[in-house]
Each structure stands twice: as structure tokens, then as C-alpha cells.
Amino acid sequence: MSTSSSSAAEKDFKRVFFKIFVVFFIVFLIFFLIYFVNNHENNNYIIETLGLNGSAEKGDSLFKINCVGCHGITARGLVGPDLHSVTQRLNDKEIIKQVTGGLTPPMPSFEIDPVNMANLLKYLHSLE
Numbered sequence: 524m525s526t527s528s529s530s531a532a533e534k535d536f537k538r539v540f541f542k543i544f545v546v547f548f549i550v551f552l553i554f555f556l557i558y559f560v561n562n563h564e565n566n567n568y569i570i571e572t573l574g575l576n577g578s579a580e581k582g583d584s585l586f587k588i589n590c591v592g593c594h595g596i597t598a599r600g601l602v603g604p605d606l607h608s609v610t611q612r613l614n615d616k617e618i619i620k621q622v623t624g625g626l627t628p629p630m631p632s633f634e635i636d637p638v639n640m641a642n643l644l645k646y647l648h649s650l651e
Contacts, residue, residue: 568637569619575641582646585639593630598650603630607650615644 586598593603600606609618619640625632635643 568623569616572619572637572640572644573615575637577638577641577643577645579642579645579649581639582642582644582649585643586646589633606647610648610651618644618647 586594587596590598590603593601594606595601598606613621620626621630622633622640622643623635
């Protein structure tokens with residue numbers, strides 16, 4: 524008799540373990556899909572931006588409108604860091620992610636079209 528109750532307990536354990544496994548797998552799959560969709564959209568934006576040849580003059584104007592409050596009129600830094608060597612510290616892809624995602628507080632994220640982002644990158648490269 525102990526064999527059948529042991530067998531029943533084993534079947535119940537397997538059933539519960541299987542249900543938990545399925546739930547974790549579904550949750551993992553959902554997070555993976557969300558991550559993939561977000562990165563895919565971001566990658567298309569980055570690819571498009573890097574394919575453009577920006578204008579340092581237009582980037583300077585964009586910088587003066589949006590960035591001087593934190594980085595100063597000469598981009599030497601105030602609340603935000605000095606940007607004169609930013610293109611040596613970060614590659615263009617990292618700079619794009621920083622600007623569009625505001626990855627280091629208190630920097631806000633900016634919704635900026637690829638053309639203007641290319642202009643801003645060109646301006647940042649001119650600061651070297």
C-alpha cells in the first residue's frame with residue numbers, strides 16, 4: 524500500500540513541477556519578446572541615424588536649444604559633464620542610446636529624429 528501512495532505523491536509532485544515550469548517558461552517568453560521588440564526598434568533607429576551624414580552647424584543649433592542648460596554654452600559642463608571628449612569615451616551607438624534614453628540621471632530622454640541625431644553626433648565629434 525505504501526507503494527501506491529508514494530506513486531500518487533510522485534505523480535502529484537510531477538504535475539505541480541510541470542505547471543510551475545510552464546508558468547516560468549511563459550513568463551520568460553513574454554519578457555524575451557518585449558526585449559526583442561524594443562531592441563529591434565532601437566536598432567533600426569540607430570542604423571538609420573548612423574547611415575546619415577549630419578551637419579555640425581545644425582547640431583550646434585540643436586545643442587544650444589536643448590543641451591546648454593546642463594552642459595553649458597561651450598559644452599564644458601555644468602550639471603552635466605564636459606562633452607569635449609565624449610566621442611573618445613563613447614562610440615556613436617552609445618551616445619545615441621544616452622541621448623534617446625537618458626541613461627544617466629538627471630539626464631532626460633529625448634525623442635529626436637534620425638536626421639537631428641546625426642547632426643548632434645556631428646557636432647559632438649567637432650568638439651574633440
